[in-house]
Amino acid sequence: MIEIKNFTATDLEFKELARIDNLVNHDSIANAEEDKHDWLLRDKSIIRNRLLLYKDNILIGVIYYSQGRDQNNKTAFFTLNLDPKHNNLGYRKLLYDKMISEISSFNCNKVLTSIYEHPNYDELKKILDSENFKLVQKNREYSCNITKVDTKKYQGLINNLELEGIEFLDSKYEMLHMPNHYEKLEKLQWEIAQDFPIPKGISHTRTPFERWKLLYEDFCENFYGVHIVATYQNQYIGTTDISNFPKSEPKKGWTEGLGVKKEFRRKGIATALKIKAIESLRKKGILEIRTDNEENNPMYKINVALGFEPVPFSLDYMKKI
Numbered sequence: 415m416i417e418i419k420n421f422t423a424t425d426l427e428f429k430e431l432a433r434i435d436n437l438v439n440h441d442s443i444a445n446a447e448e449d450k451h452d453w454l455l456r457d458k459s460i461i462r463n464r465l466l467l468y469k470d471n472i473l474i475g476v477i478y479y480s481q482g483r484d485q486n487n488k489t490a491f492f493t494l495n496l497d498p499k500h501n502n503l504g505y506r507k508l509l510y511d512k513m514i515s516e517i518s519s520f521n522c523n524k525v526l527t528s529i530y531e532h533p534n535y536d537e538l539k540k541i542l543d544s545e546n547f548k549l550v551q552k553n554r555e556y557s558c559n560i561t562k563v564d565t566k567k568y569q570g571l572i573n574n575l576e577l578e579g580i581e582f583l584d585s586k587y588e589m590l591h592m593p594n595h596y597e598k599l600e601k602l603q604w605e606i607a608q609d610f611p612i613p614k615g616i617s618h619t620r621t622p623f624e625r626w627k628l629l630y631e632d633f634c635e636n637f638y639g640v641h642i643v644a645t646y647q648n649q650y651i652g653t654t655d656i657s658n659f660p661k662s663e664p665k666k667g668w669t670e671g672l673g674v675k676k677e678f679r680r681k682g683i684a685t686a687l688k689i690k691a692i693e694s695l696r697k698k699g700i701l702e703i704r705t706d707n708e709e710n711n712p713m714y715k716i717n718v719a720l721g722f723e724p725v726p727f728s729l730d731y732m733k734k735i
Contacts, residue, residue: 418509428447431446431449431464432446434473434476440534445662460482477495481522488521526731547732550730553728558721559701561701579647602651602652604620611710616732644678651675665702669703
């Protein structure tokens with residue numbers, strides 16, 4: 415018997431969802447405890463749900479969806495994973511149709527999902543094509559074995575920047591005592607984030623400060639790989655933050671963001687931020703960093719120069735409904 419059930423956030427459901435996700439994930443590892451932590455920390459002012467597909471009382475698929483914030487509040491972002499043993503039986507379409515019926519509650523007018531150029535996602539891509547989704551953004555994905563990066567090669571660059579008065583500081587260990595640290599950091603991240611390419615039809619939105627601070631403090635306590643901030647004359651001018659998930663992938667870091675304020679670009683600060691982050695991560699025993707860029711973003715040249723190697727592209731698909 416096939417049945418779609420609502421998510422009730424039991425420990426068993428978290429474990430079973432991790433099992434399903436890991437049948438599809440091609441380069442990451444889902445962990446039930448980390449997923450539960452994320453769910454408990456979710457913003458309850460935004461609609462977020464999971465629909466679980468069972469066959470004979472065994473979980474075989476799931477669709478995760480969430481309402482966008484502010485200008486994106488009529489957009490639903492979703493991820494659909496199915497046990498590959500059940501391909502070509504129409505189960506993805508069942509989950510997708512059920513989600514479409516539910517997101518009418520917030521007058522949703524567009525849906526967006528991301529997949530990868532990898533065989534694990536071929537069947538889902540067929541559904542997206544049949545439902546007339548459009549490819550709206552293609553993103554370069556990269557991985558780097560940071561043990562092989564010659565950081566000494568960049569010491570001259572860092573020395574020159576420091577002579578100009580630019581400092582590179584660890585946010586968690588060297589900056590929390592600074593006046594208005596959280597406010598200045600949030601403002602910098604928001605300014606930089608607005609330059610990140612995103613699909614047409616989606617808007618950059620600013621997380622409310624108290625929510626941002628809650629998430630940042632959680633990052634520092636539970637998932638801190640490193641966070642380096644470039645400063646100049648008490649200004650925060652550039653930043654990179656890298657998460658580490660100690661339960662699922664203790665030797666890997668995931669780049670959350672990297673950017674420099676416009677007036678300080680083309681000085682090598684972004685490269686210096688990466689080198690400083692790599693040096694710190696290596697001291698912690700982290701061996702790999704993952705990062706991504708929109709395919710035309712010139713940041714990819716920095717990654718290539720440092721030794722990042724391409725892995726399957728990620729693809730953003732959107733449909734108006």
